[in-house]
Amino acid sequence: MDPERLIYPLMKYVLVGPAMRLAFLPTVSGLRHIPRTGPVILAANHLAFxxxxxxxxxxxxxxxFLGKHEYFTGAGARGRAIATLFRSVGAIAVDRSGGRAALDALDTSARVLEGGGAFAIHPEGTRSPDGRLYRGRTGVARLAMRTGAPVVPVAIEGTDRVQPRGRAVPKPGRIALRIGTPMDFTGRDAGTPRGRAARExxxxxxxxxxxxxxxxxxxxxxxxxxxxS
Structure with a gap:
């Protein structure tokens, strides 16, 4: 068995998950909207690392979710520990340099969904610099139309207060997740130029x-x- 599959429940249910709940006292609403099985895209705003x-x-x-290639290639024991942490919570390494980077990221994400998995994405592409919600990049739409996976919108609140820009380690504070109803975009690019459909x-x-x-x-x-970053 993949050792990271053994580490995952330890991280989620014994170590990182409980510590995060204790530090952030999260409120989560709308969990019923996330399908228990089958492919799903969780599309969330992005306030903090x-x-x-x-x-x-x-x-x-x-x-x-996709993680920068650099998080998986650090040297020494610290580098290996960081790589194990990222993989154990579901991160997949992606090289964001080069002309094929966007296509490679799309292919990697599609494989997760085609295997019946759940995939999280921040359509803004980077953290908001000021707490506002910025225009989404079209990768999320292309992924949904390519795989037929439903998109579940998610709002994250408070993480910019517990981890402001420039702060490496989050501080205790309240956060919230609000999860919306699934959105189905099957066939939206039929008879419509793919670029326009992706934007819409x-x-x-x-x-x-x-x-x-x-x-x-x-x-x-x-x-x-x-x-x-």
């Missing part, structure tokens, strides 16, 4: 997230940090 751990550890399924679908997903989060919406892409 810790979001990528909060979502997989707070929902009742093993959730995969992405905008609908972002509007659903905005409705859950109450964030002010910015019809522009969020600026990426200079360090690429």
């Amino acid at each position: 810790v979001d990528s751990f909060v979502l997989p550890l707070m929902v009742p399924r093993r959730v995969h 679908v992405t905008d609908e997903i972002m509007e659903a997230i905005r409705g859950l989060s109450g964030q002010e919406y910015v019809d522009d892409y969020a600026p990426r940090p200079e360090n690429g």
